[in-house]
Amino acid sequence: xxxxxxxxxxxxxxxxxxxxxxxxxxxxxxxxxxxxxxxxxxx
Numbered sequence: 405x406x407x408x409x410x411x412x413x414x415x416x417x418x419x420x421x422x423x424x425x426x427x428x429x430x431x432x433x434x435x436x437x438x439x440x441x442x443x444x445x446x447x
Contacts, residue, residue, distance in 0.1 A: 413427045
């Protein structure tokens with residue numbers, strides 16, 4: 405991705421297993437997404 409690219413809406417699970425949408429998360433302001441390998445796996 406490049407700065408300024410638009411992100412399509414998507415669903416994801418939060419840390420509690422609840423489904424959230426990208427659109428609902430950005431309603432409160434800027435959002436940072438961080439992806440990492442599952443704990444205790446090679447990555």
